[in-house]
Amino acid sequence: MTMLQSVYPLYLNNKAVQLNTDLAVTDKFTGEVAFRVAQADSATIHAGIAGAVRAAEPMARLAAYERQAVLQHCVDRFKQRFDELAYALCVEAGKPIKDAEGEVTRLIDTFRIAAEESVRMTGEVQPLDISPRARGYQGMWKRVPIGPCSFISPFNFPLNLAAHKIAPAIAVGCPFVMKPASRTPLGAIIMGEILAETNLPEGAFSILPAHREGADLFTEDERLKLLSFTGSPGVGWALKAKAGKKKVVLELGGNAAVIVDKDADLDDAVERITFGAFYQSGQSCIGVQRIIIHADIYDVLRDRLVARASTLIAGDPKDRATFIGPMISVGEATRLDGWVQDAVASGARLLCGGKRTGAMLEATLLENVGRDCAVYREEAFGPVALLSKFSDFDAALDEVNDSKFGLQAGIFTRDLFKALDAWDRLDVGGVVIGDVPSYRVDNMPYGGVKDSGLGREGIRFAMEDMTEIRNLVIRRRL
Incomplete structure (x- = not known):
């Protein structure tokens, strides 16, 4: 060793x-x-x-x-x-x-x-x-x-x-x-x-x-x-x-969003969103924090994301089977756990996770989170993501932009014109099509706007x- x-x-x-x-x-x-x-x-x-x-x-x-x-x-x-x-x-x-x-x-x-x-x-x-x-x-x-x-x-x-x-x-x-x-x-x-x-x-x-x-x-x-x-x-x-x-x-920082349109490959979307939301315990400024799903596929994708999150192994980061390790400190885990509990108390539904032991916080998914909640407005910087649904693609773009941050956004769509609309309209430093906002290659121009x-x-x-x-x-x- x-x-x-x-x-x-x-x-x-x-x-x-x-x-x-x-x-x-x-x-x-x-x-x-x-x-x-x-x-x-x-x-x-x-x-x-x-x-x-x-x-x-x-x-x-x-x-x-x-x-x-x-x-x-x-x-x-x-x-x-x-x-x-x-x-x-x-x-x-x-x-x-x-x-x-x-x-x-x-x-x-x-x-x-x-x-x-x-x-x-x-x-x-x-x-x-x-x-x-x-x-x-x-x-x-x-x-x-x-x-x-x-x-x-x-x-x-x-x-x-x-x-x-x-x-x-x-x-x-x-x-x-x-x-x-x-x-x-x-x-x-x-x-x-x-x-x-x-x-x-x-x-x-x-x-x-x-x-x-x-x-x-x-x-x-x-x-x-x-x-x-x-x-x-x-x-x-x-x-x-x-x-x-x-x-x-x-x-x-950021509270990056991903849009999943109704024509998305759900098998692929589940794997990539799970990775984007929970890799390295969600401690990434472009980690997936907001998951905006078309109403036609919302229930199916929500249930599959919950099922996939429940399979992630948490524990000692030195173990090669571990996917979720500790957050950087007990204080940071306590802060985010408090945000989750505040959201639930305000009417959000806890889909999975939500338990903390020391610096370890479970992979957590929430829906119906109010936009005035800290876990929606601020940067979670931990293994927590929020689900919402849309019917109109333009409204989904508006929801992505409803943030003081603007680092990267991801769009799962096969529609070229929607992809170009997202590139034009999203007030972010980068738009990633067919993947989560958490993707970065080290020679690309990377950075954000707004806060x-x-x-x-x-x-x-x-x-x-x-x-x-x-x-x-x-x-x-x-």
Whole structure:
């Protein structure tokens, strides 16, 4: 069996530093301390930012092949340490081992894509002679690194969502400081260990676990040119308000909906919706929270979803048979359990689940949930989904849009025109046809609107955010 060390360092200016062992990280299933990690104080964070500032010029001077070599080294080492990374994720996040292995696969994909894109930072030659006054003028532009970046990553995908910040930064030549989630810091620490094996300029990276209050230091320093935050909407928008002049990218929450039209393949829809609602205990910002079903198939699909949910095995995430593991904490499970009970007290019908033991919450389906209930309006971020019915497709689209969030939506339909209508009308960052909103490939532009955030991730799109356009104008005397 893969074992973890008892103590891990942080990474300051490319080097492992064991300042202390102040951050205790628990096994999310047993609740016991699994390992301890060094925690950065304000002086350490300032030292990391200063190092990133010093590294800005040497990072920008790296040749494309040098940046690519660093990323390819990471790909190779992630493959070699695949089982260790998956086990660490299973322990620190409580993620079922099969889901953990899937995330390591996506980590590798993300760095591989970045390695490919690192040699494709292209610009454009632009004619400027659009009028007589510009005769003889020629324009060109290229992309240059924006400079030192600040990254704050979440607990639910501690490997791949950190990778979506780190990999494009290296691809374009931006130094960075990263604050991983305190509940799940180990994935980022292992990435730091692997990056430390490369010849990146000193100060190119610092990975600094810190208290939540430390997020202000990662946000307010004017020497940082970009803040990329993934996490809760309340925290994200508050950080944006403090960020000053720097560019801000926010990947925040959602309460994603899926529409199931009457022509859907029900066998397929049942499997995909069950996955979308309950994989990794529903702790995904694009997890299926609202299931909007055509009235003609509502009863059949409802009963089949309830039956399928009852077969899901909950328990120890280290067991390969487990589908639902613990939520990230007892507090989060208690919060969502309270929302479920409030909805039932307000007239919702509990179809299955609804029981909590510690951090474990059963796969739960509800119907007739009032739109003023917290479990409808807010982000559940746990294994709970709500069923409703529709007769008019336009009304179903309106129901999807009846949300302060707008991350992704899924549509099960075979009607091309309905699919295009959904793409036109849904106020979301992405529409997925024939599948749940929970689907993401790591090279696509991913992000949301409304309270779900600003900007897009997906390697090429993150690289654009981490660069500035620099123009060149040449005058020829004709």
